[in-house]
Amino acid sequence: MSRPVLWFDFGGVLSPPLPDLFTLFEQKTGITPEQMHAALSRMGDDFGTAALAPIELGAMSEREWAARLAAALAALHPDLDLSRLRTDGFGAQWFEGVSANPRMTAALCRARDLGLGVGVLSNNVVEWKPYWTAIIAPAGRVDNVVDSCEVGVRKPDPEIFRLAEKAAGVPPEDCILIDDLAENCAAAEECGWSAVRFRDDDQILRELSALAGVHLS
Structure with missing residues (x-):
């Protein structure tokens, strides 16, 4: 990678x-x-x-x-x-009243500062965009957002992973999905991606740091 x-x-x-x-x-x-x-x-x-x-x-x-x-x-x-x-x-x-996960937004910021590509790959809803984008605003800039309601396909459909690769301009082996659903992680891996399933902050930061080759916690 x-x-x-x-x-x-x-x-x-x-x-x-x-x-x-x-x-x-x-x-x-x-x-x-x-x-x-x-x-x-x-x-x-x-x-x-x-x-x-x-x-x-x-x-x-x-x-x-x-x-x-x-x-x-x-x-x-x-x-x-x-x-x-x-x-x-x-x-x-x-x-209403929902705030971003501070450790994950910090990890995103650190990954970006270390020169890694960062994106959001989400199944989401047209009417919800103002709310969820405001929630993650503290994380700052991301390189790409692939939103199911905008592209007409949702995880775990393989097509959404192909669209994400195209948006980032990278091959599948350079992509890592961080997701809380096992079926989405499995679908990403079937498409040639790496994937880490989120269970808790300590676990995900440990596993993601090892996979990405940088210290994100």
Whole structure:
């Protein structure tokens, strides 16, 4: 590997871990993580794909998706109070009070300062861009952003890794994915990338430093 390009996922890597985000959302809405996961599972069954896929591919508006989420929650939990759930402006509510993972943004900054390529490779949503980009703003400049809703393909589809390689102008063996989902890491490796699955800050910084050949912690 020559000069590697580190591709950071947003949700669960540059953001706080997903369980923390679900807990924070419960504080805002009264909807528990278990209730959310059950509703998302039902939506996935209805869509025949991942629950977030329609909005992460830009095929459905946030408003319609959130309305379907509310309907799934109501069907599963008829007595659940949904009065605090914002179906119009779901992303604003979801990201309210969310800050970037400071150790991961510091690692991104250090990697960039050491001359490595840095990018964001994320499954994300058109309407959420103002919020998540503001959250990671403390990390400063990145070389490339490949966002599923903008390119029309999402992880773990191999095509998104091909698009990222093209954006960075590097071969697959020069790319390293940092992601919290095993299926995305496996897909990246099948495309010839290296990948490190995020479990906690100490683990990821140790493994990523060894793989990239630089000290990032």
